[in-house]
Amino acid sequence: MIFTRRKKALAAAAGTAIFALTLAACSSDDPADESTDESTGGTTAEAEGDAEPVSLTVATFNTPGFSNSENDNDYQYDLIEEYMELNPHVTITYDRKAESGDARENFFTKLGPGGLADVEMVEVDWMPEVMQYSDLLTDLASADVEGRWVDYVEAGATDADGRLIGYGTDTGPQGVCYRASLFEEAGLPSSPDEVAALLDGDWDNFFAVGDDYVEGSGGKAFFDSASGIWQGMVNQLDVAFEDSDSGEIIVLDNDAVKANYDQLTAASETQSSHFGQWTEDWFAGLSNGAYATMLCPPWMLGVIEGNATDTTDWNLANVYPNGGGNWGGSWLTVPANGSNIEEATKLAAWLTAPEQQAKAFANAGTYPSQVDAYSDPAVTDAVNAYFNDAPIGEIFAEPARQWCPRPTRVSTTSRSTTPSTTRSPVLKMAPTTPRLPGTRQSPTSKQSANSRL
């Protein structure tokens, strides 16, 4: 795969905030059921002939893997070019912000008065906020795209009235990254399969392994940062911070949160490197062995590779403590006051079709959120050379498909104008955000203050 060529791999949509959704059903997706997607690739081709020329603008952030202009190195595929070739009457202006935070600020500044691009990318971090203004975005639901995405991605962009306002691009299923040589030194098994077996279980088990590691390594830290682990833990709770019905802030009386907190802080004393995520020390720790494990969504692989180029023993285990996790993801939206809504919708549908997202994954490592992509060999056969040929396509497919956020209704206490019935994800976690020197890759938004707590 082109991961070897890729110096900067990065997350299109790396968000820290994970969301819980209102999902009536979080049933399993049988990929065989979903086969309606072929049409979208084809519809565009017939549009030639006497179609009037239109120019569209697409605004994204980070590296969603759409266009060569995102990267110093050429991507294998340039989706923007490809679309223009397929649809000669369309001219696309591609604008990419370096960080999700910049895009967010721009989005909310212009959402009301107008001036947004025809297609705007929105990150999982600020999707809950966007959902409060879903009436200002085009309803993109259509038979062509029905069932294209895994449930939680589709539900995350569906408002209370059943309007689908975003087409999912990527998602953030997680595994555990670890340093094989450090595990070995600490007397723990070190092959990916062994580590997966070792960590298979709940958080108790994870921290028990951590204790073994600390002991075996002579007091070295097991995981990178308490805040990273905290996020992994708290995202698995049904309701963490707000009561999903009343919108009341219940975190202080939430025993489950307290239990997680106590468990984590107790373990952190010896097992954490005590670094904040995205700090200088944390980045240095990627290569100097200050910690041995990290919770890993697909886009994190690029962060690790980019900041620990000479480290050879990072590996990825197909396991996640206490079930699944999701960290990151984005949608393409079409603002309702745009001038080319129809063409913009076509473009957004095409860009988020499984075939195109498989290409974006090959370009930039953004893991598709489309069900059919998980059976696409371009995705399933992907390996990451830096991570000792970890079969990332395979590893992430299961958690991506099976991740099932607990049903949680959103409510926003801080904003009385929001209808209490709004069905949008609850922002559960204040995201962290790297804003870093050029060589660094900043996967997440700088807007970390989103938490309304």
Add this chain to the structure above:
Amino acid sequence: MASTDLDRPAAGVTWRQRLSKWDVKASPYLYIAPFFVVFTIFGLFPIVYTAVISLMDWDTIRNSGEFIGLANFDFVLNDRKFWVSLRNTFSIFLLSSIPQLIIATFIAAMLDHHLKARTFWRMSVLVPYVVMPVAVALIFSQLFADEYGLINHWLGLVGIDAIPWHKEVIPSHIAIASMVNFRWIGYNALILLAAMQAIPRELYEAAAIDGAGKARRFFSVTLPQIRPTAIFVIITSTIGGLQIFDEPRMFDSAGNGGADQQWLTITMYMYNTGWGELNFGRASAIAWLLFLIIVVFGLINFWLTRRLISSEKSGS
């Protein structure tokens, strides 16, 4: 009526005369009008608008809001973050302003001597001021990293334990204050230097003839003479100090002022409430509270200044 008649010249006043009279009376106002027009549009209007929004649950995207009285103020004043950010702001302000003014005065006094390549030295102290605050923050974040930072490395060489710059309150304030000082010392030194240059040299000569040593001359001649300028510098650095944003914002990547708001300042709190939470009603309330705090400080400054000046007058 009679008196007004008397004031007027007896003979008929020509149009030209009347015009020139208006000219004298009205022209100054006309000349300063542009500033006040611009100020009304870009200064006064936002201030008033902010006050209106601070009383509303404001939705900036729909550009509408609901009047909720003082609820925003109530929330902010009962929010721990507000008081912590106030504490941090003052702490960073004191840790930066005091050493900054002392060092700046000292540097200015040194530059006031007859040095070789005077202009070079004087311009050099201004260089840090020219450097982008963000660039400064990047450099300092390398220096002040908790574990692998240069400063802790150096401290380790002389046997001092690593200082948790990003964990403890006071160390984080010291680190941020050092960034502020790095940037502003040279600037203030130049202003104070200009004031020192304006001191008549005869005073120093007279003092020297009276047998005053270097230190005595500095404290008894230089300092009293630069007092008005020093007050100006103090007032501007007070306002700047209370509005400090760049350095603490860049002190870590998240910009939340630390996990426990160790270095959250009041402007960061305001920014995060407004642009982070998109809650502009509450952010406006914070802005107004900050405004009131600065007004109070301005009044204290004013009072101190008057006292100082009057004591100077009565002294002489």
